[in-house]
Amino acid sequence: MENLPYHKNLIRLFLLLQCSSLLLLSSAYTLPDKYFINCGSDSDYTVNGRTFIGDNNPNFSHGRSKSVKDTHTSANTSPLYQTARIYEQPSSYELKMDSNGTYVVRLHFHAFPSSPNLSTALFNVSTANFTLLSNFGVRNISKSPFIKEFLLTINGTQFSINFTPSPDTSLAFINAIEVFLAPESFIPTNVSHVTPSGSNSTYSGFLPQLLQIVHRINVGGTELTREQDTLLRNWIADDDFLLIRDAANSSFKGIVNYQDGGPTQYTAPDLVYETAKVLNTNFSNITWRFNVSKKARHLVRVHFSDIVSISLNVLKFNLSIYGKFSWPINPYDIDMFKLAVPFKYDFVVDSDDSGFMNISVVPWNDSLKTPFLNGVEIMELMKESDWVPPMQSEQNKTHLYVIVGSVAIICILLAVVVIGLKRWKAKPTETLDCKSREGSGFGKVYEGTLRNGRKVAVKRSEPGHGQGLPEFQREIEVLSKIRHRNLVSLIGYCDEGSEMILVYEFMEKGTLRYHLYGDPKGSSSRSELSWEQRLEICIDSATGLHYLHTGVVGGIIHRDVKTTNILLDENYVAKVADFGLSKSGYLDQTQGTTGVKGSFGYLDPEYFNCFQLTEKSDVYSFGVVLLEVLCARPALDNALPREQMNLAEWGLSWQKKGQLEKIIDPFLVGKIDPNSLRKFGQTAEKCLKDHGIDRPTMDEVLYDLKYVLLLQQTAVHREPYEDSASDLPLEIPLPVVQRLPSHSVPVEEEEVPILSHDGSSTTASEVFSQLRIPDAR
Numbered sequence: 001m002e003n004l005p006y007h008k009n010l011i012r013l014f015l016l017l018q019c020s021s022l023l024l025l026s027s028a029y030t031l032p033d034k035y036f037i038n039c040g041s042d043s044d045y046t047v048n049g050r051t052f053i054g055d056n057n058p059n060f061s062h063g064r065s066k067s068v069k070d071t072h073t074s075a076n077t078s079p080l081y082q083t084a085r086i087y088e089q090p091s092s093y094e095l096k097m098d099s100n101g102t103y104v105v106r107l108h109f110h111a112f113p114s115s116p117n118l119s120t121a122l123f124n125v126s127t128a129n130f131t132l133l134s135n136f137g138v139r140n141i142s143k144s145p146f147i148k149e150f151l152l153t154i155n156g157t158q159f160s161i162n163f164t165p166s167p168d169t170s171l172a173f174i175n176a177i178e179v180f181l182a183p184e185s186f187i188p189t190n191v192s193h194v195t196p197s198g199s200n201s202t203y204s205g206f207l208p209q210l211l212q213i214v215h216r217i218n219v220g221g222t223e224l225t226r227e228q229d230t231l232l233r234n235w236i237a238d239d240d241f242l243l244i245r246d247a248a249n250s251s252f253k254g255i256v257n258y259q260d261g262g263p264t265q266y267t268a269p270d271l272v273y274e275t276a277k278v279l280n281t282n283f284s285n286i287t288w289r290f291n292v293s294k295k296a297r298h299l300v301r302v303h304f305s306d307i308v309s310i311s312l313n314v315l316k317f318n319l320s321i322y323g324k325f326s327w328p329i330n331p332y333d334i335d336m337f338k339l340a341v342p343f344k345y346d347f348v349v350d351s352d353d354s355g356f357m358n359i360s361v362v363p364w365n366d367s368l369k370t371p372f373l374n375g376v377e378i379m380e381l382m383k384e385s386d387w388v389p390p391m392q393s394e395q396n397k398t399h400l401y402v403i404v405g406s407v408a409i410i411c412i413l414l415a416v417v418v419i420g421l422k423r424w425k426a427k428p429t430e431t432l433d434c435k436s437r438e439g440s441g442f443g444k445v446y447e448g449t450l451r452n453g454r455k456v457a458v459k460r461s462e463p464g465h466g467q468g469l470p471e472f473q474r475e476i477e478v479l480s481k482i483r484h485r486n487l488v489s490l491i492g493y494c495d496e497g498s499e500m501i502l503v504y505e506f507m508e509k510g511t512l513r514y515h516l517y518g519d520p521k522g523s524s525s526r527s528e529l530s531w532e533q534r535l536e537i538c539i540d541s542a543t544g545l546h547y548l549h550t551g552v553v554g555g556i557i558h559r560d561v562k563t564t565n566i567l568l569d570e571n572y573v574a575k576v577a578d579f580g581l582s583k584s585g586y587l588d589q590t591q592g593t594t595g596v597k598g599s600f601g602y603l604d605p606e607y608f609n610c611f612q613l614t615e616k617s618d619v620y621s622f623g624v625v626l627l628e629v630l631c632a633r634p635a636l637d638n639a640l641p642r643e644q645m646n647l648a649e650w651g652l653s654w655q656k657k658g659q660l661e662k663i664i665d666p667f668l669v670g671k672i673d674p675n676s677l678r679k680f681g682q683t684a685e686k687c688l689k690d691h692g693i694d695r696p697t698m699d700e701v702l703y704d705l706k707y708v709l710l711l712q713q714t715a716v717h718r719e720p721y722e723d724s725a726s727d728l729p730l731e732i733p734l735p736v737v738q739r740l741p742s743h744s745v746p747v748e749e750e751e752v753p754i755l756s757h758d759g760s761s762t763t764a765s766e767v768f769s770q771l772r773i774p775d776a777r
């Protein structure tokens, strides 16, 4: 509790400074905080970082309605589906909107046992000009909970969702509501218009008011849950839509090179672009068949990323709709120097009266015969209805305009974030409620709560001597330029004289180090992370670092990669934090003259000795992190005998003896597949090479880690053969790691990494590295 005095100071600080310059960061899109509503509930519930606010309070304007609770709550039902709001007469849920644009609107339905009986409900749901659902009831629900999703253009300050129960049952219900702004230009304005007879024309000024999501497919991969998606979408696997299943095999490669001007992770998450279906030899095309409404107009979005080719500019094919219209696909139109660059096409397609739509990929004669597809979305354009809003006379007018939780700082923040970089003057009363959490390199970190209940982390510079100010400025400079799922994001900051405060997203689960071997100061309450969880954390952090090194801004060296700078959110998604020491290799010419900075135990020997600072210094530190994750001990522990003190040295000595398993975390003993461990050891060893030039790049590390995870996961599935490594290559149902074109040479068994019969994975990794695409940059 040594930090308690800061707690009070901090609140005062906010009051006194009046934060005349709490600067807000303009940045790319992130998923907004509102509206996520837990209908009929008193309590909030968080899904994937977004809090569904219980609406049983006067801040919500939900018209004439009541709330009901599940009378037989079972522990495995999400709290979202244990309560509902019911309407026994026509009435409306009102939301206050603060920007015009395209919104994602999701309505959640789950009929739980209650009184009145929700299974008897029958109702319409509409907005000002559209009927969203008509004659809707549980008979329409094939699986429960049922989530109906729309893209809706909202223009105005008020958004109403009208519930109209049928006169027979007088009952309507809703369990949860999501209404949030989609990324800018989410719906293109110029698209090709395709008719069933195959004619196409350019459609400019395409401005649909309402789209209903009909299909959202992750081709070549598994179902993706809402938790795995950047916009809380659900993607399903494509297998059931294939006309001829044998015509295609799944392909996987764990790299996505997002490019400016192309899709982002919000267009579709990495997991969609990392998998594809690829045409098999002896087949002439892959065709998927989707049920759609007859004679309706659809927006069809097809996602591609060339994870298939082994060299550039060799593959072209056609995308065909209804077998009549075809469109040339050239994966290098967007970036001819890189593979695995995501791109998408949108088409407005009129359906015929068959009730389905065929989508195919078809090879060109003079090209490699490996057309592929990564994802498909089909959305139906809804027509305006002649619906007339019900009279609102029975309602108390003032209630209509009650704002939903909008006074909280964060809402204002978001509004401004959308507009751009602006100064915002906080009212003295808009304080944060803070408590001390954890020390960090350049200041204390506090846990804070904004008035809307959103938790944030607050970092304050050491008061008094202005220590650490350059690091704070550095951090603001870096974080205001970049935004990535695996980098902690800055929400705002306050800069006043020698005082500085940074406000970050709150990372519920704290540091990675804490989860590996507890608090260094004693209380060792560590959680027991499984090997898969640890690998996923490593993959997340490697993704974040890869982005720093090569992303939009690029050339940023973190310089202080360590397990206390890797933070975990409530779902154990890892994010890299603390950019106070980071350097941009392109801009900063002073490197080498400023003295060595970083943390002992993690320092790149080359940098330490020669002041040679490159991205490879981060790779070295990350190698130490990998060992820490495996062995669950600190990078440097002076209490140990000399040869064990430095984890990098100690770990490497065991790795070189081929006995790394002797020093792993006792909790993991017997739980790691030997091949997975071997590959992991090799990856760490490569990162820890003395010379930067011998170390892999971060995306190579990322690729290896994904392979390590795959080895572990497939090991689980081949349990009966667990001990006979010699059976390995033929037994693993691996997704295709890399497909070679038919005319390329010498690797047999092209779909499966080869392990030699004694199970030694040198062979495997050699083969694997042959399969790796040479980076063309």
Ligand SMILES: *[C@@H]1O[C@H](CO)[C@@H](O)[C@H](O)[C@H]1NC(C)=O
Residues within 6 Å of the ligand: 097, 098, 099, 100, 155, 156, 157
């Ligand atoms: C939405 O657009 C209308 C007209 O285009 C404008 O009057 C209104 O102020 C806009 N609302 C917001 C929140 O920008």
Ligand SMILES: *[C@@H]1O[C@H](CO)[C@@H](O)[C@H](O)[C@H]1NC(C)=O
Residues within 6 Å of the ligand: 113, 117, 118, 119, 120
């Ligand atoms: C609720 O209604 C459904 C459909 O009408 C019926 O099958 C079910 O038995 C009812 N449940 C109760 C508890 O009355």
Ligand SMILES: *[C@@H]1O[C@H](CO)[C@@H](O)[C@H](O)[C@H]1NC(C)=O
Residues within 6 Å of the ligand: 128, 129, 155, 156
């Ligand atoms: C509904 O349609 C009418 C007429 O087309 C239009 O004036 C009005 O702005 C629309 N309302 C909304 C909320 O889009």
Ligand SMILES: *[C@@H]1O[C@H](CO)[C@@H](O)[C@H](O)[C@H]1NC(C)=O
Residues within 6 Å of the ligand: 132, 133, 134, 135, 136, 137, 139, 140
């Ligand atoms: C629900 O089912 C009924 C009858 O099967 C149908 O008329 C209605 O359009 C369906 N509603 C929705 C929203 O699918």
Ligand SMILES: *[C@@H]1O[C@H](CO)[C@@H](O)[C@H](O)[C@H]1NC(C)=O
Residues within 6 Å of the ligand: 155, 156
């Ligand atoms: C929004 O509404 C205003 C009038 O209410 C209209 O002038 C404007 O064109 C609308 N904007 C869009 C994008 O529909």
Ligand SMILES: *[C@@H]1O[C@H](CO)[C@@H](O)[C@H](O)[C@H]1NC(C)=O
Residues within 6 Å of the ligand: 123, 124, 131, 134, 135, 164, 165, 166, 167
């Ligand atoms: C629901 O919508 C359908 C079709 O739009 C309409 O025929 C029906 O009368 C509506 N029901 C109610 C209760 O408004």
Ligand SMILES: *[C@@H]1O[C@H](CO)[C@@H](O)[C@H](O)[C@H]1NC(C)=O
Residues within 6 Å of the ligand: 189, 190, 204, 205
């Ligand atoms: C859409 O097409 C129109 C005319 O065909 C053109 O002026 C406009 O620049 C295009 N917009 C985009 C975003 O390509």
Ligand SMILES: *[C@@H]1O[C@H](CO)[C@@H](O)[C@H](O)[C@H]1NC(C)=O
Residues within 6 Å of the ligand: 192, 200, 201, 202, 325, 326, 327, 328
């Ligand atoms: C129609 O599609 C073909 C490709 O199949 C393309 O070459 C042509 O330019 C398109 N026409 C229009 C008007 O978009």
Ligand SMILES: *[C@@H]1O[C@H](CO)[C@@H](O)[C@H](O)[C@H]1NC(C)=O
Residues within 6 Å of the ligand: 248, 249, 280, 281, 751
């Ligand atoms: C594709 O998958 C099938 C089994 O579904 C397998 O027999 C075949 O070897 C795979 N590869 C190719 C190139 O067909």
Ligand SMILES: *[C@@H]1O[C@H](CO)[C@@H](O)[C@H](O)[C@H]1NC(C)=O
Residues within 6 Å of the ligand: 281, 282
């Ligand atoms: C493709 O066809 C040839 C000849 O018909 C056959 O020998 C070969 O086994 C087939 N390949 C696959 C993968 O089915």
Ligand SMILES: *[C@@H]1O[C@H](CO)[C@@H](O)[C@H](O)[C@H]1NC(C)=O
Residues within 6 Å of the ligand: 284, 285, 286, 287, 320, 323, 324, 360, 362
């Ligand atoms: C796909 O191949 C089948 C035969 O296997 C053929 O009937 C169909 O026309 C092809 N579709 C396209 C779009 O080429």
Ligand SMILES: *[C@@H]1O[C@H](CO)[C@@H](O)[C@H](O)[C@H]1NC(C)=O
Residues within 6 Å of the ligand: 057, 058, 059, 405, 406, 407, 408
């Ligand atoms: C309602 O909003 C006010 C002002 O934003 C806030 O102080 C209060 O805590 C909110 N009430 C609930 C129950 O969320």
